[in-house]
Amino acid sequence: MGYIDDFSVVGRDDVAVAGGKGAGLGELVRAGLPVPRGFLLNTAAYELYVRDNGLTERIQAEAALPLSATTREYEEAAGRIRGLFAGGVMPAAIAEELRDAYHQLGAGEGGGEAAVAVRSSATAEDLASASFAGQQDTYLNVRGSDALTEAVISCWASLWTARAMAYRAREGIRPEDVRLAVVVQQMVAADAAGVLFTANPATGRRDQIVIGAAWGLGESVVSGAVSTDDIVIDAPTGRVVSRRTADKETMTVYAERGTREEPVPASRRLQPVLDDAGASALAGYGTRIAQHLGSPQDIEWARSDGEFFILQSRPITALPEPAGETPTDWSVPYPKGLYFRASIVEQLPDPLSPLFADLIDGSVSRSLNALLDEAFGKSSLRDGDLGLPAINGYAYYYYRTSGLWRLMGKMPAAVRALIRGEAHMGIPGWRDYSHPRYVHVVESRSAKPVTELTGQELLEGVSALLDAGTVYYTAVQSIIPIASSSELAFQKFYDRFVRGDADPPAQTFLLGYESEPIRAETALYDLAEWSRGVPGLAGAILGTPTTSLATAQLSGAPPARMDAGLWRQWEPKFQLHLDRFGHTVYNLDFINPVPADDPSPLLDTLKFYLRGQGNDPHRRRELAAARREDSTSRILARLHPARRAAFVRLLRWAQGSAPIREDALADVGLGWPLMRRMLRELGRRLVAAGLIAEPDDVFWLRYQEVSSAVGFGLAGPSGPAAITGALRPVLAEAVGERRMRWRGQRQAAAPQMLPEIRWLQRSLAGMMPEGSQDQQGNTINGVGASQGRVTAPARVLAGPEDFARMQPGEVLVARITTPAWTPLFAMASAVVTDVGGPLSHSSIVAREYGIPAVLGTGVATRRIASGEQIEVDGDAGTVTLVQPGTA
Numbered sequence: 001m002g003y004i005d006d007f008s009v010v011g012r013d014d015v016a017v018a019g020g021k022g023a024g025l026g027e028l029v030r031a032g033l034p035v036p037r038g039f040l041l042n043t044a045a046y047e048l049y050v051r052d053n054g055l056t057e058r059i060q061a062e063a064a065l066p067l068s069a070t071t072r073e074y075e076e077a078a079g080r081i082r083g084l085f086a087g088g089v090m091p092a093a094i095a096e097e098l099r100d101a102y103h104q105l106g107a108g109e110g111g112g113e114a115a116v117a118v119r120s121s122a123t124a125e126d127l128a129s130a131s132f133a134g135q136q137d138t139y140l141n142v143r144g145s146d147a148l149t150e151a152v153i154s155c156w157a158s159l160w161t162a163r164a165m166a167y168r169a170r171e172g173i174r175p176e177d178v179r180l181a182v183v184v185q186q187m188v189a190a191d192a193a194g195v196l197f198t199a200n201p202a203t204g205r206r207d208q209i210v211i212g213a214a215w216g217l218g219e220s221v222v223s224g225a226v227s228t229d230d231i232v233i234d235a236p237t238g239r240v241v242s243r244r245t246a247d248k249e250t251m252t253v254y255a256e257r258g259t260r261e262e263p264v265p266a267s268r269r270l271q272p273v274l275d276d277a278g279a280s281a282l283a284g285y286g287t288r289i290a291q292h293l294g295s296p297q298d299i300e301w302a303r304s305d306g307e308f309f310i311l312q313s314r315p316i317t318a319l320p321e322p323a324g325e326t327p328t329d330w331s332v333p334y335p336k337g338l339y340f341r342a343s344i345v346e347q348l349p350d351p352l353s354p355l356f357a358d359l360i361d362g363s364v365s366r367s368l369n370a371l372l373d374e375a376f377g378k379s380s381l382r383d384g385d386l387g388l389p390a391i392n393g394y395a396y397y398y399y400r401t402s403g404l405w406r407l408m409g410k411m412p413a414a415v416r417a418l419i420r421g422e423a424h425m426g427i428p429g430w431r432d433y434s435h436p437r438y439v440h441v442v443e444s445r446s447a448k449p450v451t452e453l454t455g456q457e458l459l460e461g462v463s464a465l466l467d468a469g470t471v472y473y474t475a476v477q478s479i480i481p482i483a484s485s486s487e488l489a490f491q492k493f494y495d496r497f498v499r500g501d502a503d504p505p506a507q508t509f510l511l512g513y514e515s516e517p518i519r520a521e522t523a524l525y526d527l528a529e530w531s532r533g534v535p536g537l538a539g540a541i542l543g544t545p546t547t548s549l550a551t552a553q554l555s556g557a558p559p560a561r562m563d564a565g566l567w568r569q570w571e572p573k574f575q576l577h578l579d580r581f582g583h584t585v586y587n588l589d590f591i592n593p594v595p596a597d598d599p600s601p602l603l604d605t606l607k608f609y610l611r612g613q614g615n616d617p618h619r620r621r622e623l624a625a626a627r628r629e630d631s632t633s634r635i636l637a638r639l640h641p642a643r644r645a646a647f648v649r650l651l652r653w654a655q656g657s658a659p660i661r662e663d664a665l666a667d668v669g670l671g672w673p674l675m676r677r678m679l680r681e682l683g684r685r686l687v688a689a690g691l692i693a694e695p696d697d698v699f700w701l702r703y704q705e706v707s708s709a710v711g712f713g714l715a716g717p718s719g720p721a722a723i724t725g726a727l728r729p730v731l732a733e734a735v736g737e738r739r740m741r742w743r744g745q746r747q748a749a750a751p752q753m754l755p756e757i758r759w760l761q762r763s764l765a766g767m768m769p770e771g772s773q774d775q776q777g778n779t780i781n782g783v784g785a786s787q788g789r790v791t792a793p794a795r796v797l798a799g800p801e802d803f804a805r806m807q808p809g810e811v812l813v814a815r816i817t818t819p820a821w822t823p824l825f826a827m828a829s830a831v832v833t834d835v836g837g838p839l840s841h842s843s844i845v846a847r848e849y850g851i852p853a854v855l856g857t858g859v860a861t862r863r864i865a866s867g868e869q870i871e872v873d874g875d876a877g878t879v880t881l882v883q884p885g886t887a
Contacts, residue, residue, distance in 0.1 A: 005018065017042045028313060040182070088153065098145075105184070122180050193217055204323055205322045210231070213231065226250055248264050298313070324742075327392040340396060346836075350815075393741075435472070476665060483661040486657040510655060525609050532610060585668060590679065594669055665819055683696060781878055793811065795813060825845050
């Protein structure tokens with residue numbers, strides 16, 4: 001069997017032989033692209049080395065780590081495997097072929113010892129479905145047969161680095177299923193090198209090419225060790241759209257063996273590496289490669305004596321969808337008023353989808369007016385005094401100045417009504433009226449299957465459910481000040497008149513109580529414990545990809561490769577969990593699935609518990625309750641009767657209010673699963689009518705477009721009517737443009753208040769749920785909401801689509817968290833948010849879990865990157881970006 005292959009004989013279908021990198025290079029050579037000369041040591045050589053040295057079983061034993069293995073355990077296993085490879089002997093058959101191929105490579109350039117790059121090429125890397133880039137090793141400027149042999153063995157060993165093993169375990173790739181080929185190429189005497197993306201990695205635009213360029217060799221560019229010139233090119237024309245020329249202080253160059261860093265000459269530090277003509281020519285190669293391989297590519301390139309070389313190309317695995325321009329103009333639609341991102345808007349952190357934006361404005365106005373009319377009387381507000389308009393897609397509470405003054409004048413009456421529980425407000429109003437009414441609306445609208453409803457009934461049902469939800473949310477908003485006031489009053493009294501040096505903080509007396517988010521977490525933990533007790537079930541769940549489990553749960557059919565008997569035991573129990581808790585919302589915009597629609601985040605948390613990770617919530621609550629009661633007894637024993645009576649009264653008020661707030665917030669989305677089913681049913685009918693491409697495109701239509709389609713009979717239960725000339729179809733292109741604009745809007749930092757009047761913003765800053773967006777430096781200030789200090793890697797999550805990226809022990813960083821985010825708190829070492837305060841949902845749940853929380857930072861999700869080490873100080877209310885080497 002031959003162990004050396006020429007690049008020209010392998011291609012994209014030969015990953016099992018050539019690995020991802022080798023197969024990609026073969027495709028480039030076949031396409032006639034300028035690839036440095038070289039050869040491939042295929043995976044058969046790896047298999048022979050492992051077999052002849054008796055390493056197979058020993059490697060598998062070391063790599064068979066439990067799913068709960070720590071980073072240190074992976075590193076220790078990797079070190080032992082590296083030792084196994086280092087102690088092996090290269091089989092003679094491989095050594096002979098390798099030596100001959102290397103000498104031929106040198107002879108082709110006039111003899112002598114060729115300088116080569118030796119790169120790992122694993123069978124599970126550079127695939128469109130997984131990002132394995134950089135997880136195996138590369139050795140540059142290798143000279144001589146002995147050095148080449150050593151580099152090859154080191155490459156083989158790098159298949160088992162801690163990072164690679166952990167990543168494969170998370171991706172469900174078994175240790176016995178991976179092999180490694182080795183790419184050997186002549187080193188290019190590069191005067192410049194870098195990377196090229198055939199789609200813009202920042203915006204996702206497929207019509208732009210982005211080049212990073214630096215002086216010297218490209219390895220330091222790939223690793224991020226040097227600054228690069230960044231050039232954006234319009235792909236269809238090759239025209240340079242923009243460029244940023246960096247101050248390039250250092251560059252990588254050849255050493256006698258390997259490479260070294262040296263300063264860039266002063267004359268070239270600020271000189272562009274590529275002129276427009278060179279950038280355009282390089283971009284042309286990128287376009288050819290992307291067209292040949294059929295997907296956007298991440299390409300490494302080098303230039304020597306004016307000639308470009310392509311070193312490798314891999315699919316871009318994390319390319320975002322195309323995004324429009326990020327808005328910068330925050331002009332307001334109605335000038336005589338103020339705009340705030342507070343209250344219900346806190347539950348809408350992203351730009352609104354078009355259909356939700358059209359429906360929510362009127363719905364919120366109606367619900368607020370109804371409450372205010374009951375509290376103040378019919379003359380309190382006039383038409384146009386308040387609303388929920390969208391500016392650059394973001395929802396704002398709007399108050400016309402005259403209406404705001406009238407409202408402020410009646411605030412004392414509102415407070416009295418709230419205290420008395422009038423106008424269906426407060427805890428009695430929520431318990432006796434608002435919650436039962438909401439439940440009734442949802443149940444009555446659920447009586448008939450959505451497939452049997454007419455288009456008009458579906459549209460009316462969505463409006464009715466949204467109105468019921470906003471009325472309910474308005475009622476919940478009346479509970480929040482009661483709960484907040486009770487906690488603040490108790491804390492102030494306790495800190496000033498009761499607390500001694502050895503006494504616990506006030507929050508200790510408010511922990512250990514059940515609330516709906518905690519009950520949901522406990523139920524999921526109990527389901528995991530039950531599953532562990534069924535023989536084979538835990539392993540079957542852990543061995544099935546989360547997406548497959550979620551799809552099967554929605555379809556009712558067992559996942560592929562999972563025993564049907566185990567599935568029949570499991571599925572009804574998990575469905576009961578979804579029936580009870582699956583309506584919690586991550587974001588009030590109905591474009592976002594709730595757990596009942598996509599249970600993937602819950603399944604990931606359940607797998608976390610199945611692996612034996614996390615704490616028992618029953619035990620955690622018992623310990624918190626015991627600490628609470630013990631502390632209470634000790635405090636009461638020493639207080640004077642009058643002070644003891646005040647302490648007990650304030651404590652019982654706070655303990656009775658906080659859990660109810662969480663119960664009320666958790667049920668805001670009661671109507672959302674049904675609302676989404678109705679909308680997706682409308683979407684399916686509009687697909688059948690040829691108006692949109694996918695059912696979910698319905699969320700990107702305007703209300704008038706949906707209403708017109710319904711009015712023309714294009715969404716009937718028996719099938720679509722013929723499209724008439726009077727109805728202008730909504731084209732897929734329009735939906736695509738709206739999605740792209742929304743993604744661009746999502747990158748904006750929406751001001752908390754408009755117009756941006758500095759003195760007014762400063763005076764009202766303490767009333768806003770978000771901190772200053774102008775913070776600079778390594779320390780970010782927020783509000784300390786749960787005590788403690790933790791230093792750990794950050795995980796920045798935009799929403800449930802990112803939940804699977806969360807790893808145990810990371811700091812959860814998010815725009816805001818709602819009760820639906822609670823399962824992630826079990827994995828997190830701390831919590832940081834842009835929006836929130838000491839009495840928000842995030843703070844309450846963080847305290848229950850005993851993890852630090854800093855909320856209301858305003859800038860955390862923009863200033864912090866996933867993987868970055870941060871220190872979260874819940875006592876000081878600060879988040880510090882930890883500089884490398886200082887942790």
